Amino acid sequence: MADPLVIFTPSGKRGRFPAGTPVLTAARQLGVDLDSVCGGRGICSKCQVSPGVGEFSKHGVTVAPDALSGWNAVEQRYKDKRGMIDGRRLGCQAQILGDVVIDVPAESQVHRQVVRKSATARDIVMDPATRVFYVEVAEPDMHEPSGDLERLAAALKTQWDISDIRADIDVMRKLQPTLRAGKWAVTVALFRDHRGGAWRLIDLWPGLREAPLCGLAIDxxxxxxxxxxxxxxxxxxxxxxxxxxxxxxxxxxxxxxxxxxxxxxxxxxxxxxxxxxxxxxxxxxxxxxxxxxxxxxxxxxxxxxxxxxxxxxxxxxxxxxxxxxxxxxxxxxxxxxxxxxxxxxxxxxxxxxLPCIAGHVGADAAAVALSEAPDKSEDLVLVVDVGTNAEILLGNRDRVLACSSPTGPAFEGAQISSGQRAAPGAIERLEIDPVSKEPRFRVIGCELWSDEPGFAEATAATGITGICGSGIIEAVAEMRMAGIVDAAGLIGSAEQTGTWRCQPEGRTHAYLIHDASAQGGPRITVTQGDIRAIQLAKSALYAGARLLMDELGVDQVDRVVLAGAFGAHISPKHAMVLGMIPDAALEKVTSAGNAAGTGARIALCNTGARAAIETTVQQIHKVETAIEPRFQEHFVNASAMPHAVDPFPQLAQVVKLPDLSFNTGGGDAEGGRRRRRRA
Amino acid sequence: MADPLVIFTPSGKRGRFPAGTPVLTAARQLGVDLDSVCGGRGICSKCQVSPGVGEFSKHGVTVAPDALSGWNAVEQRYKDKRGMIDGRRLGCQAQILGDVVIDVPAESQVHRQVVRKSATARDIVMDPATRVFYVEVAEPDMHEPSGDLERLAAALKTQWDISDIRADIDVMRKLQPTLRAGKWAVTVALFRDHRGGAWRLIDLWPGLREAPLCGLAIDxxxxxxxxxxxxxxxxxxxxxxxxxxxxxxxxxxxxxxxxxxxxxxxxxxxxxxxxxxxxxxxxxxxxxxxxxxxxxxxxxxxxxxxxxxxxxxxxxxxxxxxxxxxxxxxxxxxxxxxxxxxxxxxxxxxxxxLPCIAGHVGADAAAVALSEAPDKSEDLVLVVDVGTNAEILLGNRDRVLACSSPTGPAFEGAQISSGQRAAPGAIERLEIDPVSKEPRFRVIGCELWSDEPGFAEATAATGITGICGSGIIEAVAEMRMAGIVDAAGLIGSAEQTGTWRCQPEGRTHAYLIHDASAQGGPRITVTQGDIRAIQLAKSALYAGARLLMDELGVDQVDRVVLAGAFGAHISPKHAMVLGMIPDAALEKVTSAGNAAGTGARIALCNTGARAAIETTVQQIHKVETAIEPRFQEHFVNASAMPHAVDPFPQLAQVVKLPDLSFNTGGGDAEGGRRRRRRA
Incomplete structure (x- = not known):
């Protein structure tokens, strides 16, 4: 009679094993991803499985109720102590007696998948560089003298097939007391470089240690x-x-x-x-x-x-x-x-x-590339990550280009007259009524708009303290859409714009958003200088993207991914009104959140991703903006906010841009700068 | 016509090369050990060679005077600046034009041999883990961005065929300024573990650096x-x-x-x-x-x-x-x-x-094994290294045993009544006239014996301050040979020994060597306690050696190598009189000096020796003295100084040992202990 057939799900791996083989042993021999820290000693419970009973027509087997050995004392002890879902078994205890289908639940897989929230994002599969192993070490023998470390290494070889252990001197100091405290059983944390080679002994604890090891993904x-x-x-x-x-x-x-x-x-x-x-x-x-x-x-x-x-x-x-x-x-x-x-x-x-891509394009850009994977994209994708510098990637699976653009800190609320960092009390959203030119806004820490009942009470504690990065971008874009700012970026006077909120400030004007000065609070305005700072920042960003498009010989991109502060808080619509990013259909513009941070997290969780991004970065073509004459050209050309005639149907539905242009006389260098058509 | 034939001596390697090939290039292609730090750029001068002219019948060639290209400006510049032996050429400058015999002098070889002074010692061949390389690095290019480290690594690959460079963070900090200070030419120090693998960037200097790198061998x-x-x-x-x-x-x-x-x-x-x-x-x-x-x-x-x-x-x-x-x-x-x-x-x-052999047999014993190589010996050799502990190795190329014996510090002059460390003023040699029982001695810092004219003047500055380790051993052995001490180790009275120098001290006697107390100086004696301390120490040493002989099933060894303080200062004759080491023909007892230190120096100079000793140590069989009942047995039996009837003809010629035995009564536990015959 043939040995019992074992089929593991979800992998579908199958094989025949002699009756009495533990499920964990079968899984190992088939290369099924079934976790175990204690190596099958019934103490770590990581190898929990769900055996099926009944007919599995898909697999062509019928599983009898006695296909596995009976529930045993080890399992009962674990269940009493820690609890275990009904129907689950410990893979190291349950022995195969007949044909059986065994499901490995996600939490029993070493390489379990971590689901990312965003629809476009790639999944993370766990495969960290540092793992724990429970190991039982031979006691020292005077007649066959060898060091404790050497006996630990021998045990790791026998029990886990792990060779080539190196220990730092700090860990060596703990080795002897820990082995003795654990009565020659220890849990070790081993790190292995993604390039392979030696395993590094990071730490060890007496007996079986259950607390998880952790890592940090730092942006x-x-x-x-x-x-x-x-x-x-x-x-x-x-x-x-x-x-x-x-x-x-x-x-x-x-x-x-x-x-x-x-x-x-x-x-x-x-x-x-x-x-x-x-x-x-x-x-x-x-x-x-x-x-x-x-x-x-x-x-x-x-x-x-x-x-x-x-x-x-x-x-x-x-x-x-x-x-x-x-x-x-x-x-x-x-x-x-x-x-x-x-x-x-x-x-x-x-x-x-992570590796750096070039002198101006760093490991953060590499992390964005790892997270958003333009090199795996079928269509041409522009990935823009805005911080104090903007990292820009453009490409598809044929070729990826990268550059960095010195946008400055304006997008983060710095160098803005009423700017502040994103904190309770900061204006983060703003709309301006195109007819009345009146603003309404929301502040961080309050769900209400400023014209909704209860707003004053809800914000009494924090006050309204300034404008954060996303707020200033919306404010400038809304001012442009409401006809308060012309295409060249000039704020009109009260007469030109038809609102008292445009008030003289020096030789230019400022738009008043909120005035609490009577109560000793701030007077929050958008000044001509603020507009200019945003224009410089967005021109740099736009010019970088255009430069990459030139390099690739394209006029259009298929889709845009916004990452960083951008993705998290700035609306695609306003970004496009400002001309921060090249034209694309609005539904093709998606947010990736903190893609650099996500890239760091992927590299933390999956050692293979480190090797992958190191290879990818070698293949990314770097474009240096600082020395590229076309960058300057694009930069100068991009200073305007041009959408007087809107090329996007989607945008046209919501945005009516006046084509007015304020003439403040030739003496004003700022006002005198005129929009030039882009090629 | 065939290409010119080049023969290198002393290696004898030969080959034909197109006319115009530099000698260095030919050497490299043939695998001839010809040094070069600059890689053939004519600036390091490490590749100096001595071309021959005339008939070389041994090699079957006649070398014409124009077999090499003419002396050139690079060579002249180097000779003017640094000097160069007449007839020498730079291997990177001299080109092969005709058949030629070229000698590579020792100082131009990377793996040059370091001659050790001792006749029995093995040679050291230079092959250190850290070497220097001169390298010219590509300047950074904005359009093909890569890090300075990566360009340095690429240059090492191209110019030296060295791959896989790792740099510590400290060195990374120096990298950019050094490359620029050297105008993209640097000398790097690279370390490579004897197990192979990555090269580690240890340090770098601008341009060509000529100062040698050094290492420390520490005992x-x-x-x-x-x-x-x-x-x-x-x-x-x-x-x-x-x-x-x-x-x-x-x-x-x-x-x-x-x-x-x-x-x-x-x-x-x-x-x-x-x-x-x-x-x-x-x-x-x-x-x-x-x-x-x-x-x-x-x-x-x-x-x-x-x-x-x-x-x-x-x-x-x-x-x-x-x-x-x-x-x-x-x-x-x-x-x-x-x-x-x-x-x-x-x-x-x-x-x-170096690796440890066992819990009581350390890296110092491994170093002795590396230096004295009992595992390569044809005959059965006993290697004894005395410090505060004695390391003992016994074996030949079939098998090597090792143990450590707790001799204590008596052999180093500690725990001795007039003992002191080896320093000017300490008695290091001592003889006692067998008839008059009068001592004569030498002190460290003076070449004269104490009974020679001018001794008092020569030692006036230091005085005579005590007895060092080698001095006490000679003193005890001489006392035994002069009949002042009996086989059990007891000092006789003035009456028993016939010398006034045996003076009562408590219930026992002490032998007076030197008395400067009248001048406020020390009174230097050998007390019964001193004899006892030396007996304990030598018993431990002897017992360890015997234990290994038992283990190997032998009663005799072919030769004895004395290392450590032993080899340097203690005479084999006195060691054998005391019964410190098992019997062997006196001419078969040699000194290895500081063998542990030499082993350290070998491992420092030759990376292959590290791999070799790691393998050797695995094969050495360790014997733990502390738990071995036979060790105790040998130890007790070895306390006597037994050579009343001398088994060695060589020793018999110089040593006449009296068989007297002092009886001090049964009440004295020390005196009551009697010599037992050894099996």
Whole structure:
């Protein structure tokens, strides 16, 4: 009689095994992805499976009720102690006695899939670089002397088929007491570089340890640092947190920080200390929020632009401030987190930085490429990630181009007269009635619009304090659509615009949004200077995208993905009214949220993704905006807000753009600059 | 016509090359060991060769005077600047035009041989883990952006066929300024683990750097730390130095240090700090003496016993104080020197510790095995290395056994009433006239014997301060030979021995060597307690050797190699009179000097030796003395100094041993212990 047939779902893998074979053993032999930390000793319960009973016509088998050995004491003890869903079995305990179909639930898979919320986003499959293994180590024998580490390595070889173990000196110090505390049974955390090679002993605990190991996906921006704390077993984000980059006191934008390093001996090291201190504070706080011991933080993935990359690594960024913008290193960096002073993690924690694409296109752009995968796209996609710099990717699976554009911090609310960072009390949405020219707005921390009942009461606590990045973009776009600003970007007078809210300010005008000065509050306006700052920023962004389109020889893109602050808060409609991004059908413009952060999270959860992005980055063609004459040309041409005649049917339905143009006399250089038609 | 024939000596490698081929190119293609740091650019001059002219009948060629291209400007410039032996040519400049015989002098070979002084010692062939390479790096190109590190790696690949470069973060910080200071030409120091794999960028300098890189071979003993500073190009020892191990304040011998760690929380860390601080001081001093910048110290090899091994690595040695004497790790350790707090070296310097053989047989024993190679010996060799512990190896190429024996510090002059460390003023040699029973001696720092004219004047500055380790052994052996001490180790009275120098001290007697008490100086005697201490130490040593002989089933060894303090200062004759070592023909007893230190130096100079000793150690059979009942038995039996009837003809010629035995009555436990015949 043939051996019993075992079919695993969802993989569909099947094979015949001698009666009495444990399900876990069968799964291993077939290469079925069934987890186990204890190696089949019935103590970790990671190998839970759901055996089926009855007819499985799809698989051509009928499963008898006694196809598996009976429920046993080990399973009962685990169920009593921790609970277990009815019908589940432990794969290491249940033995195969007859033909059987066995389902491996998602939570029992090592390489389980982490579902991302966005429809366009790719899935994350768990395959972290650091994993835990329970192992029973031989006791020392005077007659066959060998070190505890060597016996641990031998046990890992026998019990897990893992060879080539290396241990840092810090871990070595714990080895002997931990082995003895665990009575020669320990749970070890092993890290393996995605390039393969040796396994690194990160930490160990006596006996079976159940607490999950965690990692950090860190988006180190010029202005803010954001961290996600991720369970390396499930991929779940246990806490997210952000702080201002403490380097801001050395300069708001990247070039001012590079200048600081050039002008001040040791200035780069000051900035290095500042960002590392900030990072440690952020990590400590995030771990506390998640209720995770910092010793359990065993990995970090950091993405950032090249200047932040160098400053974080402790490398003087001076070369990045001048042509030819040479990076000290462009490849991915993998090193001990402690080498970068990250003391708020496990002492043996490893840190990975994605590769940089070029001197102005950093690991953050690589992370966006990893998250949004333009290199896998069938149609031509433009991916734009706006921070203090904009990272721009254009391409499809044939070819991907990348550049970075110095948009400055205006899109983040900086260098704006009433600007502020996104915080309760900041105006984040704004509409202007095209007829009455009256504004209505919403502030962060309140769901109501300013003209809805109860708004004053709801915002009494925070007040209305300023305009954040998304708010200023909506404000400028709405002003343009309401005819308060002309195509050249000039704010009209009260007479020209027909609203008292356009008030003189110096030789120009400002549009009043909210005035609480009578109550000692702020007077929030959009000034001519604000419009100019937004125009400069959006021109830079647009020019970068156009430059890539020129390079690829196209006039149109199939779709646009907005990432970063952009994707999260700025509406595609307003972005297009302003001319921030090239024309595309509105339904082809999607948001990817914090794509750089997501890319970091993918690289944290899936070691294969690190190898993949390192290869991809090699194939991305870099375009340097700073030396490209066409960039300047596009930049100058893009300063206008041109949609007087709207080319998009979708946009035309909602936007009626007046073609008025204010003439303020030839003496005004700003007003005298005129829109030029784009080719 | 055939291409010219080139024959290299001393290798004898030969081949034909098109006329115009540089000698260096031909050497490379033939695999001839001809050095070059600059890669053939005529700037490093390492590729100097001596072309022959005339008839070479051995090789069957006649070399015409114009067999090589003429002396050129590059060679003349180098000769003017640095000098060059007449007749030498630069291999990269001289081109092959006709049949030629070219000699590669030793100093132009990468793998040159370092001749060791001792006749029995093996040669060292230079093949260090860290080497320098001159490389010209492509300048950055904005249009093909890549990091400086990646371009350096590409240049190393093209110019030296070296792949897989890794750089620590500290070196990365220097990369950009150094490349620019050197106008894109740099000399890099690369380290490669003897297990192969990646090359590690240790440091770099602008342009061609000529100063040699150096390494340290360190013998970390319980009592002293000795360092040799070695030129990694030539193998020359540029300076040697030693200090007392600062851990001595925590206990004289190993077990008292382990006890200190057990009794005092944090005591192990105190001792770790002490030895690391001492090591840094020693390194700094040695580098200063050699005139070498500590940044040029790029490697260290450390050998030591297991307790020192653990304390130096920062691992609590508590497990080594109790059975089963488990090491935290027994394999070789390779790690950054900075991880052990060695700040007095290059920040990226690497440190290698030889493997331990067992919980009581350390990396120092492995180093002795590497230096003396019992595993390569045709005849049965006993290698004994005496320090505070004795490491004992016995075997031949079929099998090698090892053990360690706790001799204590008596052989080093400690725990001896007039004992002191080896320093000027210490008695190091001693003879006793068998008739008059009068002593004569020599002290360290003076070539004269004490009965020679001018001795008093020559030693006036230092005085005569005590007896060092070798002195006490000679003293006890001479006392035995002069009939002052009996076979059981008892000092006789003045009446029994016939000399006034045997004076009562408590219930026993002491032999007076030198009395300066009238001048306020010391009174130097050998007491009964001293004899007892030496008896215990030599019994432990002898018992260890006998245990290994039992294990191998032999009663005789073919030869004995004495290493450590033993080899350097103790005469084989006296060692055998005392019964420190098993019987062997006197001419078969040789000295290996500081064999552990030599082993460290071999491992420092030759990376292949590291791989070799790691394999060898796996094959050495370890015998644990502490739990072996036969060790105790041998130990008790070995306490006597038995050579009343001398079994050795050689020894018999010089030694007339009286068979007297002093009877001091049954009440004295010490005196009552009687010699037992050995099986």
């Amino acid at each position: 180190l921006g010029s202005t803010t640092i954001a961290a996600h704390l991720v369970d390396l077993r499930t991929g779940a984000v246990l806490a997210s947190n952000g702080i201002m980059n403490p380097q801001i006191r050395f300069g708001e934008d990247l070039m001012s920080r590079v200048s600081y390093a050039m002008m001040n001996p040791g200035g780069d090291q000051e900035m290095t200390r500042a960002v590392r201190d900030g990072m440690n504070a952020l990590i400590t706080e995030t771990a506390a929020e998640a209720g995770v011991d910092t010793r359990d933080l065993v990995e970090a993935v950091v993405v950032c632009n090249p200047v932040m990359h160098h400053l974080f690594l402790g490398i003087d960024p001076v070369e990045l401030g001048q042509a030819p913008f040479a990076l000290a290193t462009s490849d991915a960096v993998e090193l001990p987190a402690r080498d970068l002073g990250l003391s708020a993690m496990n002492p043996a924690a490893r840190l990975y930085m | 970390l003993g319980s009592t002293t730390i000795a360092a040799h500073l070695v030129d990694l190009r030539t193998g020359a020892v540029l300076a040697s130095n030693g200090i007392m191990n600062p851990q001595i304040r925590f206990g004289e011998d190993l077990m008292s240090r382990v006890s200190y760690a057990m009794m005092n929380p944090g005591g192990d860390q105190e001792m770790t700090r002490a030895v690391r601080d001492g090591m840094n001081a020693l390194i700094t001093e040695t580098a200063a003496e050699a005139g070498v910048d500590t940044r040029d110290l790029v490697e260290a090899v450390v050998v030591c016993n297991p307790v020192m091994h653990h304390l130096f690595l920062g691992i609590d040695p508590v497990e080594l104080g109790q059975a089963p004497f488990a090491l935290a790790t027994s394999d070789a350790v390779e790690l950054p020197a900075r991880d052990l707090g060695l700040s007095a070296m290059n920040p990226a310097a690497r440190l290698y510790m």
